[in-house]
Amino acid sequence: MPRKRIYELARELGMSTRDLILSLEKLGMPGMSAFHMVSEEEAEVIRGLLAEKAETLAPAPAPAVPERKAPPAKPRPPVVAVLGHIDHGKTTLLDQIRKTRVAAGEPGGITQSIGAYQAQVDGKLVTFIDTPGHRAFTAMRARGAQVTDIAVLVVAADDGVMAQTVEALDHIKAAGVPMIVAINKIDKPEANPDRVKQQLASLGYIPEDWGGNTIMVPVSALTGQGVDDLLEMILLVAEMEGVSGDPEGELEAIVVESHMDQARGPVATAIVRNGTLRERDVVVAGTAWGRIRALLDHQGKRIPAAGPGTPVQVLGLSEVPPAGEKLARVATPKEAEEIVEKRREAEREKRLSARPRLTLEELLSTVQTKKLVLVIKAQSMGTLEAVRLELSTIQAEGVELEVLHAGVGQITESDVLLAAAETQGQPLILGFGVKVDPKAQKLAEQRGIPIRTYDIIYDLALDVERALKRLLGPEMREVKVGEAEVLRVFNISGVGRVAGCAVRSGRILRGAKARILRRGQEVFTGEISSLKRFAEDVREVREGYECGLRIQGFEDVQEGDVIEVYALEEVPV
Numbered sequence: 001m002p003r004k005r006i007y008e009l010a011r012e013l014g015m016s017t018r019d020l021i022l023s024l025e026k027l028g029m030p031g032m033s034a035f036h037m038v039s040e041e042e043a044e045v046i047r048g049l050l051a052e053k054a055e056t057l058a059p060a061p062a063p064a065v066p067e068r069k070a071p072p073a074k075p076r077p078p079v080v081a082v083l084g085h086i087d088h089g090k091t092t093l094l095d096q097i098r099k100t101r102v103a104a105g106e107p108g109g110i111t112q113s114i115g116a117y118q119a120q121v122d123g124k125l126v127t128f129i130d131t132p133g134h135r136a137f138t139a140m141r142a143r144g145a146q147v148t149d150i151a152v153l154v155v156a157a158d159d160g161v162m163a164q165t166v167e168a169l170d171h172i173k174a175a176g177v178p179m180i181v182a183i184n185k186i187d188k189p190e191a192n193p194d195r196v197k198q199q200l201a202s203l204g205y206i207p208e209d210w211g212g213n214t215i216m217v218p219v220s221a222l223t224g225q226g227v228d229d230l231l232e233m234i235l236l237v238a239e240m241e242g243v244s245g246d247p248e249g250e251l252e253a254i255v256v257e258s259h260m261d262q263a264r265g266p267v268a269t270a271i272v273r274n275g276t277l278r279e280r281d282v283v284v285a286g287t288a289w290g291r292i293r294a295l296l297d298h299q300g301k302r303i304p305a306a307g308p309g310t311p312v313q314v315l316g317l318s319e320v321p322p323a324g325e326k327l328a329r330v331a332t333p334k335e336a337e338e339i340v341e342k343r344r345e346a347e348r349e350k351r352l353s354a355r356p357r358l359t360l361e362e363l364l365s366t367v368q369t370k371k372l373v374l375v376i377k378a379q380s381m382g383t384l385e386a387v388r389l390e391l392s393t394i395q396a397e398g399v400e401l402e403v404l405h406a407g408v409g410q411i412t413e414s415d416v417l418l419a420a421a422e423t424q425g426q427p428l429i430l431g432f433g434v435k436v437d438p439k440a441q442k443l444a445e446q447r448g449i450p451i452r453t454y455d456i457i458y459d460l461a462l463d464v465e466r467a468l469k470r471l472l473g474p475e476m477r478e479v480k481v482g483e484a485e486v487l488r489v490f491n492i493s494g495v496g497r498v499a500g501c502a503v504r505s506g507r508i509l510r511g512a513k514a515r516i517l518r519r520g521q522e523v524f525t526g527e528i529s530s531l532k533r534f535a536e537d538v539r540e541v542r543e544g545y546e547c548g549l550r551i552q553g554f555e556d557v558q559e560g561d562v563i564e565v566y567a568l569e570e571v572p573v
């Protein structure tokens with residue numbers, strides 16, 4: 001009995017997978033996924049039900065699934081980044097798609113790459129970022145911009161999962177973008193796609209044909225085999241994710257590539273995610289600004305405007321903005337200049353306030369978050385496991401410890417970028433028995449990412465434990481300051497009950513915290529709101545003297561009550 005998947009059935013029915021899933025939900029079949037298998041019989045039942053309910057279902061109901069963005073946006077081309085281990089075929093895949101899926105440019109058009117291109121698939125467009133690898137991917141994210149909608153992880157079927165595959169997986173996971181795995185080089189006789197699936201499954205990425213939800217597509221970037229399936233899956237994921245943009249909406253554009261051109265000056269390629277970028281717009285990107293002189297598409301053709309999902313080369317900026325910078329539209333050149341000047345000032349201040357090396361605790365003492373996010377590097381798998389094990393024994397209630405990435409080898413720029421892109425918690429890079437690449441060191445200093453290296457595992461664990469406790473805020477303890485006994489209670493009109501006391505030990509302080517004890521039982525805690533000696537307001541009264549005092553919010557003071565005054569002090573860690 002032939003079986004088909006929901007997305008295949010949707011195609012057959014001429015509707016979108018998303019709509020089909022929503023319709024099925026309405027028909028009492030919830031929880032369907034795009035990859036759910038149905039038998040021909042079930043498909044027949046679904047067809048029948050759909051036809052029956054056609055009147056009630058049409059027009060397409062408002063989606064019950066929450067939209068990613070609030071404004072009524074239209075589907076737009078998804079932005080795809082390609083990641084994976086070196087030599088696994090990322091560049092070949094991007095070239096293959098470009099070669100076969102980009103409509104031929106105009107004769108004489110500039111053929112050079114602008115850092116991104118758009119492929120045509122069944123009349124729909126997919127935007128590919130041309131710089132493969134997780135370094136570029138995370139570098140952009142580290143600037144606070146998320147340009148990628150879908151990540152394609154390339155794994156060579158002859159080589160399997162390698163160090164950088166795991167790294168890329170962690171980078172994708174940290175970014176929270178959906179992933180499709182392209183199992184590449186299946187044309188090779190030694191290719192073993194099943195082994196790749198097994199390896200990925202053991203890392204928690206179960207292929208959908210094994211009942212999991214990781215899409216894996218066998219391809220050959222070299223011959224083009226399977227590439228259509230990959231593109232189809234990209235469009236399916238884009239549809240399921242509701243990738244959309246509003247051409248009339250607020251401009252959201254991100255620089256993905258930039259360079260200085262001898263003839264044209266600073267050149268930046270931006271991808272528009274929302275809104276429309278137009279020639280003559282005044283824009284700011286980091287400390288670069290300008291009135292757009294010209295916009296060029298991915299084939300070097302001049303275009304007046306670029307809408308959602310479109311990569312476009314921008315000419316007319318004052319300097320070269322780094323990849324990952326957001327491109328914002330402002331009203332006037334004056335406004336642009338003001339923003340740039342403020343940013344320059346902030347940069348200068350940051351440079352000047354660079355502080356000497358602090359302990360980890362000091363460093364984290366001002367941190368607001370309750371989560372420590374780690375990137376751990378060790379010299380071997382064995383030591384890495386030992387570090388993980390040691391960290392797992394640390395207990396600090398109320399704070400979280402998350403490992404963003406754990407790998408073998410020295411601390412690199414890509415580790416720093418991954419940490420710098422963290423938005424949920426305080427990032428921290430730990431090295432065990434490894435060195436820090438000088439470039440990574442420099443970048444970490446620029447971005448304010450702490451790196452600590454250790455040779456003794458105990459030191460590492462102790463430091464992390466202290467750092468975690470620091471995130472909780474200092475532990476406080478009570479220190480007794482003094483004690484007084486209530487000898488008489490006065491009712492003073494307009495004031496209330498005043499306790500006439502004798503100070504038995506220590507000092508009584510105005511504004512201090514006090515606990516009222518009656519026959520040894522605590523009856524109230526509050527603050528000493530007024531303190532007098534005779535008729536005069538005083539700050540403190542010492543042992544052996546008498547005073548009159550009031551406790552804020554406490555009108556029940558009685559003769560014989562004991563007033564214990566205490567302070568809170570930080571417990572050193």
Ligand code: GDP
Nearest residue numbers: 085086087088089090091092184185220221222
């Ligand atoms: P990257 O480092 O991931 O960008 O890898 P490349 O795209 O540069 O590919 C590395 C090598 O693998 C090159 O020699 C490619 O020709 C080869 N290669 C890439 N994809 C395939 C494929 O599908 N089949 C075969 N046989 N070779 C491939």
